[in-house]
Amino acid sequence: MNRALLLLRRRLVGSVFVLALVIVGTFLLLEAAPGDAVDAYIASTGGDAGMVETLRQSWGLDQSALTRLASYVWALAHFDLGRSVAFSRPILDVILERLPSTLLLMGSATALSFALGSLLGIVAGARPGSFRDRLLSIGSLALYAVPSFWFGLVLIVVFAVDLRWLPVGGIETIASGRTGLSRAADIAVHLVLPVTALGLIYLALYLRMMRAGMAEIWRLDFILAARARGLPRQRIVLAHVARNALLPLVTMLGLQSAQMLGGSVVIESVFAVPGLGRLAQEAVSARDTPLLMGIILTSAVLVVLINLAVDIAYAFLDPRVGASEAAA
Amino acid sequence: MRGLFRFFRKPETVAGILILAILALMALASPLLFPGDPQAIAGPALLPPFQDWSLPLGTDRLGRDVLAELFYGARTSLAVGLAAAAAALALGAVIGTLAGFAGGIADDALMRLTDAFQTVPGFLLALAFVSVVGPSLMVVVIAIALSAWTGPARVARAEVLSIRERDYVAAARVAGMHPLEIAFREVLPNALPPVLALSSIIVAGAVLTEAALSFLGLGDPNRVTWGGMIAEGRAVLRSAPYLSIVPGIALVSTVLGVYLAGEGIVETAAVRRGLS
Numbered sequence: 001m002n003r004a005l006l007l008l009r010r011r012l013v014g015s016v017f018v019l020a021l022v023i024v025g026t027f028l029l030l031e032a033a034p035g036d037a038v039d040a041y042i043a044s045t046g047g048d049a050g051m052v053e054t055l056r057q058s059w060g061l062d063q064s065a066l067t068r069l070a071s072y073v074w075a076l077a078h079f080d081l082g083r084s085v086a087f088s089r090p091i092l093d094v095i096l097e098r099l100p101s102t103l104l105l106m107g108s109a110t111a112l113s114f115a116l117g118s119l120l121g122i123v124a125g126a127r128p129g130s131f132r133d134r135l136l137s138i139g140s141l142a143l144y145a146v147p148s149f150w151f152g153l154v155l156i157v158v159f160a161v162d163l164r165w166l167p168v169g170g171i172e173t174i175a176s177g178r179t180g181l182s183r184a185a186d187i188a189v190h191l192v193l194p195v196t197a198l199g200l201i202y203l204a205l206y207l208r209m210m211r212a213g214m215a216e217i218w219r220l221d222f223i224l225a226a227r228a229r230g231l232p233r234q235r236i237v238l239a240h241v242a243r244n245a246l247l248p249l250v251t252m253l254g255l256q257s258a259q260m261l262g263g264s265v266v267i268e269s270v271f272a273v274p275g276l277g278r279l280a281q282e283a284v285s286a287r288d289t290p291l292l293m294g295i296i297l298t299s300a301v302l303v304v305l306i307n308l309a310v311d312i313a314y315a316f317l318d319p320r321v322g323a324s325e326a327a328a
Numbered sequence: 329m330r331g332l333f334r335f336f337r338k339p340e341t342v343a344g345i346l347i348l349a350i351l352a353l354m355a356l357a358s359p360l361l362f363p364g365d366p367q368a369i370a371g372p373a374l375l376p377p378f379q380d381w382s383l384p385l386g387t388d389r390l391g392r393d394v395l396a397e398l399f400y401g402a403r404t405s406l407a408v409g410l411a412a413a414a415a416a417l418a419l420g421a422v423i424g425t426l427a428g429f430a431g432g433i434a435d436d437a438l439m440r441l442t443d444a445f446q447t448v449p450g451f452l453l454a455l456a457f458v459s460v461v462g463p464s465l466m467v468v469v470i471a472i473a474l475s476a477w478t479g480p481a482r483v484a485r486a487e488v489l490s491i492r493e494r495d496y497v498a499a500a501r502v503a504g505m506h507p508l509e510i511a512f513r514e515v516l517p518n519a520l521p522p523v524l525a526l527s528s529i530i531v532a533g534a535v536l537t538e539a540a541l542s543f544l545g546l547g548d549p550n551r552v553t554w555g556g557m558i559a560e561g562r563a564v565l566r567s568a569p570y571l572s573i574v575p576g577i578a579l580v581s582t583v584l585g586v587y588l589a590g591e592g593i594v595e596t597a598a599v600r601r602g603l604s
Contacts (some may be wrong), residue, residue: 143585
């Protein structure tokens with residue numbers, strides 16, 4: 001337990017630095033954007049040049065860049081991401097409203113790609129170099145080459161337009177008045193296609209990693225020992241080879257989270273899922289740069305949190321992690 | 329010669345090289361085969377494929393020649409993919425070399441910067457960058473490079489950490505070479521092979537990111553892109569799905585070609601290094 005806490009403390013300090021850099025980065029992008037909050041406000045309400053000047057003064061936009069960065073950080077420290085011009089609501093409210101859909105989509109897609117990917121990886125890695133292995137490796141590579149948004153459109157054409165098995169888009173049937181289990185089932189039916197489009201593409205990563213890990217472990221001495229003891233092949237594959245190759249895949253879960261979030265931007269706009277990614281696209285088309293920066297900050301925090309969780313899980317799974325620090 | 333023979337032995341590699349060669353030919357030949365603007369109206373709107381042999385793949389919603397668009401799209405995809413990957417590899421190699429060779433505070437600062445870039449989802453970063461600066465081919469290339477340089481930087485740093493302890497680096501120091509000169513003339517070239525091994529993944533990623541950006545309407549509006557064609561076809565997905573499906577197949581073959589050829593090259597290089 002102590003081990004995990006020490007690891008957590010070290011990772012937290014690192015994360016604070018990283019988030020500070022991300023904040024400075026978003027501030028620089030905000031500065032680079034043409035026009036400021038006053039321009040956006042005037043564009044939607046109208047007003048004269050004198051009003052522009054007074055507004056700039058009262059909003060502190062005539063201050064130096066460093067002062068503005070300080071007040072930006074001060075506001076962020078109070079969980080104030082500013083106001084969205086496009087939605088005329090606080091940015092944090094808009095983001096928190098959209099977050100659950102994205103988390104649900106990402107979580108399900110990650111579970112699908114991890115489970116199916118490691119399973120097929122075991123099949124391929126059971127006999128490295130066999131026909132089955134080559135077929136799975138090439139198949140996964142082909143799948144990884146498919147752009148997720150196009151895959152999503154193909155799924156829509158086949159399963160929603162031609163076969164009419166599944167809904168075209170959205171997260172649930174609008175104004176259906178469903179509650180409880182029936183609503184959950186409705187959401188699940190809507191998520192089948194987007195989760196498949198997002199999850200199947202990242203499956204290749206887990207498959208290839210599992211297969212490569214297993215191919216390496218086959219060469220180790222303890223496998224030879226297990227064979228010499230006359231253990232059945234299936235037991236060697238599952239209990240000795242696959243079990244030891246599975247651990248590095250857990251780290252991949254954390255590393256993969258940022259890519260998954262990026263991928264959900266496109267998938268959400270293909271399937272009209274009202275999540276964070278679709279919000280990002282709406283922010284882009286409404287030229288709402290503060291909202292876009294809020295989304296970037298939120299995803300950075302999300303990625304940091306996921307990686308922390310993965311690190312802790314890893315420390316529990318592998319007793320070697322952080323042992324040297326605990327001893328020191 | 330033997331390397332070349334080994335290189336062409338695996339059918340997957342040959343297939344990859346073949347796909348890339350066809351694409352390069354398509355990209356180079358497009359102004360010759362289809363002189364004039366590929367975005368100009370060429371016939372009746374929504375003509376299905378294989379109906380009129382002057383327009384073999386038919387026309388889109390605005391009556392543009394789909395085959396011509398496909399050829400010009402290959403140009404954009406390859407140009408953006410290669411340029412962005414080259415920029416990302418160069419940026420990553422330079423930053424990784426500086427971090428690994430300098431060590432200490434400079435190393436810490438550069439690696440935290442790398443962490444920060446890896447924490448923000450790469451596609452969101454590219455999206456935000458293009459949306460703030462405005463879509464043009466150059467901006468898209470920079471945006472993709474910004475979201476892809478961290479991998480090469482980490483690999484380069486790890487390699488430099490071991491190279492800087494070698495004897496020839498110590499010799500260069502004794503000879504009085506400037507540290508920057510040592511870093512870029514002695515260390516960087518020797519750290520390159522594992523960085524370049526990443527190039528197929530980076531080129532493939534760049535092609536896919538460019539397509540996704542164009543699909544969301546953030547590509548260069550003056551150029552035909554496969555992502556843009558798919559987005560165009562999406563409006564008539566029910567009645568004319570081929571308009572979205574055809575450019576998608578081109579995209580999949582491109583990325584697959586890059587992967588297959590890249591794997592062959594890396595394997596050949598690894599075998600050759602193992603032999604010598």
